[in-house]
Amino acid sequence: xxxxxxxxxxxxxxxxxxxxxxxxxxxxxxxxxxxxxxxxxxxxxxxxxxxxxxxxxxxxxxxxxxxxxxxxxxxxxxxxxxxxxxxxxxxxxxxxxxxxxxxxxxxxxxxxxxxxxxxxxxxxxxxxxxxxxxxxxxxxxxxxxxxxxxxxxxxxxxxxxxxxxxxxxxxxxxxxxxxxxxxxxxxxxxxxxxxxxxxxxxxxxxxxxxxxxxxxxxxxxxxxxxxxxxxxxxxxxxxxxxxxxxxxxxxxxxxxxxxxxxxxxxxxxxxxxxxxxxxxxxxxxxxxxxxxxxxxxxxxxxxxxxxxxxxxxxxxxxxxxxxxxxxxxxxxxxxxxxxxxxxxxxxxxxxxxxxxxxxxxxxxxxxxxxxxxxxxxxxxxxxxxxxxxxxxxxxxxxxxxxxxxxxxxxxxxxxxxxxxxxxxxxxxxxxxxxxxxxxxxxxxxxxxxxxxxxxxxxxxxxxxxxxxxxxxxxxxxxxxxxxxxxxxxxxxxxxxxxxxxxxxxxxxxxxxxxxxxxxxxxxxxxxxxxxxxxxxxxxxxxxxxxxxxxxxxxxxxxxxxxxxxxxxxxxxxxxxxx
Numbered sequence: 001x002x003x004x005x006x007x008x009x010x011x012x013x014x015x016x017x018x019x020x021x022x023x024x025x026x027x028x029x030x031x032x033x034x035x036x037x038x039x040x041x042x043x044x045x046x047x048x049x050x051x052x053x054x055x056x057x058x059x060x061x062x063x064x065x066x067x068x069x070x071x072x073x074x075x076x077x078x079x080x081x082x083x084x085x086x087x088x089x090x091x092x093x094x095x096x097x098x099x100x101x102x103x104x105x106x107x108x109x110x111x112x113x114x115x116x117x118x119x120x121x122x123x124x125x126x127x128x129x130x131x132x133x134x135x136x137x138x139x140x141x142x143x144x145x146x147x148x149x150x151x152x153x154x155x156x157x158x159x160x161x162x163x164x165x166x167x168x169x170x171x172x173x174x175x176x177x178x179x180x181x182x183x184x185x186x187x188x189x190x191x192x193x194x195x196x197x198x199x200x201x202x203x204x205x206x207x208x209x210x211x212x213x214x215x216x217x218x219x220x221x222x223x224x225x226x227x228x229x230x231x232x233x234x235x236x237x238x239x240x241x242x243x244x245x246x247x248x249x250x251x252x253x254x255x256x257x258x259x260x261x262x263x264x265x266x267x268x269x270x271x272x273x274x275x276x277x278x279x280x281x282x283x284x285x286x287x288x289x290x291x292x293x294x295x296x297x298x299x300x301x302x303x304x305x306x307x308x309x310x311x312x313x314x315x316x317x318x319x320x321x322x323x324x325x326x327x328x329x330x331x332x333x334x335x336x337x338x339x340x341x342x343x344x345x346x347x348x349x350x351x352x353x354x355x356x357x358x359x360x361x362x363x364x365x366x367x368x369x370x371x372x373x374x375x376x377x378x379x380x381x382x383x384x385x386x387x388x389x390x391x392x393x394x395x396x397x398x399x400x401x402x403x404x405x406x407x408x409x410x411x412x413x414x415x416x417x418x419x420x421x422x423x424x425x426x427x428x429x430x431x432x433x434x435x436x437x438x439x440x441x442x443x444x445x446x447x448x449x450x451x452x453x454x455x456x457x458x459x460x461x462x463x464x465x466x467x468x469x470x471x472x473x474x475x476x477x478x479x480x481x482x483x484x485x486x487x488x489x490x491x492x493x494x495x496x497x498x499x500x501x502x503x504x505x506x507x508x509x510x511x512x513x514x515x516x517x518x519x520x521x522x523x524x525x526x527x528x529x530x531x532x533x534x535x536x537x538x539x540x541x542x543x544x545x546x547x548x549x550x551x552x553x554x555x556x557x558x559x560x561x562x563x564x565x566x567x568x569x570x571x572x573x574x575x576x577x578x
Contacts, residue, residue, distance in 0.1 A: 039074065040105035041131060048077040048126050049086050052147035056094070056136060063135055068097075069142065070135040077126025085165065085255075087152045088122040090134065094141040098122055101131040109193075109214070111247055112137055121248070123152065123165065123255055158229060160185065160262040168254025172232040177260060179224050184263045184273055189216040189231060190249030191256030196234035201227035211245035219263075221273030231256060275349060277367035283351060284360050285312065290352035293363075295320075297342045300374070302465075304366040307336040307351060311359025320347035323391035327418070327462045328354065339417040340464030341370050341389050374465075380455065382409065382472030390418070390463045399455040401470065403448045408490070410471040411520075413442040413457060417464025420457060424520065427451030431520040431570065434460055436544035443544060444520030445573050447475055447492050485560070487513060487578030495522060495562065497569035503560040505576065507553045514577040517562050518546035521570020525563045531556035538565065 046052045052073050060069040077084065090098045090113065098120040099110035108130070111120040124130060134145050155164035158175035160183070166173050177185075177199075187208065189197045197208035197216040202225055208218035233254065249257050263270075271283045271291040283291050295318070297303070307314045308331065316336035318325040321343055331337035334354075351361060376388045380399040388397055403409070413422040414437065422442035423432040427449060437443030440460075457466060477490030485491055485503045493501045507513070517524045526547035527536045531554060540548035545565075562572055 039103055039129070039131075040101075041072070043072040043074050043131060045074040045076055045129075048075060048084065048124060049149050049151065051149050052088070052132070053144070054134065054146075055144045056134070056142050058142070067139045068136040069139075070133055071145075072131055072133040073147075074129055075124055075132050076129040085123060085125045085152045085154060087150045088124060088132075088147045089150070090120040090122075090145060090147055092134070092145040093143045095137040096120060096141065096145060097135050097137055098147075099133045099135065101133070103129055103131075111249070118246075118248075122147070123249070123251075123257075125255070127253070158258060158260055160260050163257060163259040165255070165257050166231065167256070168231065168233060171254070172230065173254070173256075174231075175229045175258065177227040177229055179222055179227070182221070182223050182274065184219070184221050184270055186261040186263055187216075187218040187220075187229060188259040188261070189256055190214060190247075190258075191231075191251035192233075192254065194233050195251065195254070195256060196232050197258075198230040198232075199227060200230065201225060212247045214247055214249060214251070215245050217245070219270065221270060229258065229260070231258065275363075275365045277365060279363070279365040281363045281365075282360060283363060285309075285351065285353055285358050287356050287358040290317075290350045293349040293351070295342075295347040295349050295365075297344050297347065297367075299344055300370040301342055302368040302370050303338070303340055303342050304364075305336075305338045305349065306331060306364040306366075307361060308332075308364075309335070309353070309359060309361035311361070312357030313354035314357075314361060315352045315354055317350040317352065318342075318347055319350075321345035323347070323389075323463070325391070325417070325463045330418070330462060337416075338462070338464055341374060341387070380468070380470060382407075382470050385467065385469040387465065387467050388457060389465050390420075390457055390459055395463075396423075397457040399457075399468070400452065401455065402452050403450050403472070405450055406447065406475045408447050408473045408475045408477065409445070410469075410473075411444040411455065412437055412469040412471075413466060414469075415441070415464060415466035417466070418462030419460040420466055421460050422520075423456040423458060424453060425456075426453035429453065433520045433544075436518065436520065436546060438542045438544045441544070443518070443546075445518050446520055446571055447477070447479065485574070485576055487511070487576050489576050491574045493562065493572055493574065495519075495564055495569050495572050497564075498567040499569075500561050500563035501572070501574075503562075503574065505558045505560055507555050507558065510552070510554050511578055512550070513553050514548065514550045515560060516540070516543065516546060516548045516575045516577075517572055518543055518575075519564075519570055519572040522564035522568040522572065523566065524572055525565055527561040527563070528558055529561075530558035533558065 054071045056069045060071055063070045093115055095114050097110050097112040100108045113120040152165050154167055158177050193213040199206045206220050208216040210216050269282045275293050275295045307316045313334040314336040316327045316338055325338050327336045327338045372387050374389050375386050376397045380401045413420045419440040420442050421434050424444050431444055433442045433444050479492045481493045482502050485505055517526045523545040524547045525538050528549050535549055537547045537549050540546055
């Protein structure tokens with residue numbers, strides 16, 4: 001038999017009579033009887049269901065398309081096996097390729113394998129004779145080969161963690177899939193390049209994508225229920241842009257192999273499904289879309305969700321049970337992080353991106369028992385520290401406390417889940433702070449007259465768990481908008497918009513002096529001049545918008561000036577430590 005070159009027409013491989021292509025694709029075929037005089041090439045004939053043996057040697061025919069050696073066999077069914085289906089697996093000690101052609105010389109496909117790897121497979125039934133060709137993948141491939149036959153039955157029953165071989169009727173086939181519990185299902189279809197795969201059910205309609213000609217994949221999280229897997233002829237299969245796969249099977253006349261694999265819900269890559277403690281999930285976001293997961297909380301729990309991506313600016317959104325938590329850049333850089341306390345119930349965790357984002361991301365889930373008490377409002381006693389949970393965008397939690405005597409109070413609001421804002425008002429006072437406590441935390445330190453006051457816990461961005469700490473101290477300082485001050489003294493002043501407060505510090509003996517100014521109302525700026533010193537500080541790191549100057553001062557008189565950024569006004573606290 002002479003192996004010659006091919007030509008291509010309309011994107012399909014075509015052979016003229018007595019020309020043979022050993023091509024590159026995957027393979028499922030139909031074979032059967034025919035009169036020998038109608039065949040386009042001469043080759044030994046084998047009966048469907050029997051093993052085929054041969055050898056590639058230096059005397060074997062040469063495939064003119066790539067110079068490899070090739071041997072061929074006609075495979076035909078007997079008179080009494082018209083409905084039988086046989087699986088042929090190629091076993092060879094060299095890198096081999098198994099190809100097939102119909103009786104007119106039309107190339108039907110091929111599948112390649114490596115020694116010790118997955119064997120090339122051909123499925124054949126007895127409707128038409130088929131020419132089966134065995135070749136090497138390079139010009140050094142020689143040795144014996146064997147096509148081992150195994151009877152296979154068509155099936156219409158699809159079960160998870162199992163495979164079926166099916167065939168289209170009138171261009172389509174449908175297989176019911178029943179799940180008695182939620183599961184992550186991975187569907188794999190191997191067959192002709194003109195096949196499509198679709199999963200449908202209550203609220204579900206998913207189309208598979210091709211990772212290679214004749215190879216389609218579909219992954220989905222499914223609730224318990226009844227579903228249908230549909231296979232149809234469709235020449236518009238879309239090849240995926242992700243990782244490619246090796247062809248397994250190429251089908252003629254709609255013969256195909258379908259596998260439904262149930263995967264561990266915590267295993268690696270998925271774009272939906274339930275979340276559990278310890279999950280480390282990899283997902284893929286399509287442009288402009290969001291992926292939604294479910295989180296069930298059975299008892300009050302500390303919840304930490306970390307979303308990371310090097311491909312886009314992440315956004316994490318949690319809703320359910322009256323809660324709505326959102327974080328954009330609460331993690332590192334453009335990553336997102338939510339750390340909060342959730343009450344029992346069902347929650348939706350949505351992963352999305354800022355703008356038209358797409359690409360891979362990682363989502364980590366940590367759950368822990370919450371053994372404290374959450375108080376989202378009510379009476380608070382000065383000196384108390386309590387936990388709360390802010391839920392819902394634009395909302396606030398309000399607390400009430402009473403001051404019996406003139407006191408210095410320190411109110412601190414901290415959160416790892418969101419950017420908190422603290423507001424103090426009542427009895428003629430209205431102060432608020434965003435980042436005065438360092439990082440994104442809030443801090444208000446002021447002097448209060450006897451009376452009733454309100455504290456509002458609010459958010460600049462995001463929501464979640466927080467800790468509110470209140471301290472009350474006897475007021476041992478004084479109120480003054482200027483004049484002389486001494487080391488060890490605390491002074492409160494009222495800063496008018498666009499103005500500054502000036503104090504005079506007399507140092508009797510050389511010493512280290514720490515000067516700090518804080519405010520729940522303004523972003524303070526602190527200046528120190530005199531006796532050869534000229535220094536200014538705007539924001540000390542651990543004081544948020546507060547300011548600090550630490551200097552070794554020689555004896556002399558110095559001037560301390562307190563002002564505000566952006567010319568705001570409000571009460572400020574000046575502390576001088578020696």
